[in-house]
Amino acid sequence: xxxxxxxxxxxxxxxxxxxPFRQAVIDRLGPLPIDFAEKFDFIHSTRHTSExxxxxxxxxxxxxxxxxxxxxxxxxEYCFHLIKRSARVSQxxxxxxxGGMLAPRLDVFLKPLISCGMIRVLQGDAKRHVRQRRPAxxxxxxxxxxxxxxEAWEEIGLSPFNVRFLGPLPCHSLILFRRTIFPLVGLVNNxxxxxxxxxxERIVEIPLRSFFQTENFARMQIQAVDDIHRADQASWEFPxxxxxxxxxxxxxxxxxxLHIIIRFLEILFDFELPDVSSHPVITRTLGQNYMTGTK
Numbered sequence: 001x002x003x004x005x006x007x008x009x010x011x012x013x014x015x016x017x018x019x020p021f022r023q024a025v026i027d028r029l030g031p032l033p034i035d036f037a038e039k040f041d042f043i044h045s046t047r048h049t050s051e052x053x054x055x056x057x058x059x060x061x062x063x064x065x066x067x068x069x070x071x072x073x074x075x076x077e078y079c080f081h082l083i084k085r086s087a088r089v090s091q092x093x094x095x096x097x098x099g100g101m102l103a104p105r106l107d108v109f110l111k112p113l114i115s116c117g118m119i120r121v122l123q124g125d126a127k128r129h130v131r132q133r134r135p136a137x138x139x140x141x142x143x144x145x146x147x148x149x150x151e152a153w154e155e156i157g158l159s160p161f162n163v164r165f166l167g168p169l170p171c172h173s174l175i176l177f178r179r180t181i182f183p184l185v186g187l188v189n190n191x192x193x194x195x196x197x198x199x200x201e202r203i204v205e206i207p208l209r210s211f212f213q214t215e216n217f218a219r220m221q222i223q224a225v226d227d228i229h230r231a232d233q234a235s236w237e238f239p240x241x242x243x244x245x246x247x248x249x250x251x252x253x254x255x256x257x258l259h260i261i262i263r264f265l266e267i268l269f270d271f272e273l274p275d276v277s278s279h280p281v282i283t284r285t286l287g288q289n290y291m292t293g294t295k
Contacts (some may be wrong), residue, residue, distance in 0.1 A: 011212040012269055016075050018064045022166065022187060023125070025062070028267055029167020029185060030129030036140035039171045039180050053178045057144030058099030059152050060169065060260060063188040065205070078208045080261065081188065083156060084201040084251060089293040090177075095204055095243075095253045097183065097260065098152040102143065111146040119160045121149055121186075126165050141168055144182040152186075156203065157195030163188055169263055172256050176291070183260045204251055206243050211265060214274045218242050220254045223285045239276045252282055 014021045043053045061081040082095045113119045122130065122145070130138060145165055152158040169183040194203050210216050220240035240254035241261075253261070265271035 011209045015078050015208050025166045026125045034168045035171050037136040040140045055180055056101050057148035057182045058097035059148045059186040060097050060183055061186050061188055080206045082204045084204055086199055086201045089199045090291055092293055096257045098155050099148040100151040102147045107147045111142055114146055121165050145184050148184055155197055155200055162190055172259055174256055216242055217274050217276050218279045219276050219281045221281050221283045
């Protein structure tokens, strides 16, 4: 990717180039070392213990918006498609990637549909890179890819025939939950017709170029109720990203999903999170329903 790295948060021109960027993502993520097999083995080893961990596969979705109205030049540009979680599920109001917990028996049953190419999620160079990995890595990657594609269909109605796998990202373990996220980058091929279910309030589209504008970053100060905060800490402060819409509304991206996106940008562009020590503070209280939703 020589020539695609930009310092000082300058916007990379490749974000406006549909095919070159898609290929660059495949080339960078294809040989990337991942820890899927090791993390999955650990999670499996805890299944009969008092501290059982869980695993979730998610899709970091990319979509190329042709003649984007939000673009300063009106050119096409790449965007992330995230979901805003509804009040009926845990972590209500958070932005996250589509996906969720494995359904082991169902996902094992569905996996051959992707592996054999009946559902063409895995194609071309991305498929070649997967085949060059260790058998244990391939098995774990394909299982989580299947689960993430299935969950995206259930949550937002994303057709499995309209998404193409580009590559994996390193796992991320959550702080408040005994859960590890297995992220996979997918490209939405054609303009999607999303149908969010009860778990999703709405779809949020964020141009990738927005992450190269330092004014979009802030500090999030989290206050937690007694049954959430740890004995030694009742509040936390994290970097966050603020997505503003045309009606002066805003969505705040923080935590695991922001970490996954920043990791993706680091791998692609040597991106560095800006210093937010002097940026505005956004305060949020995590209530009793944060862990469970209202159900």
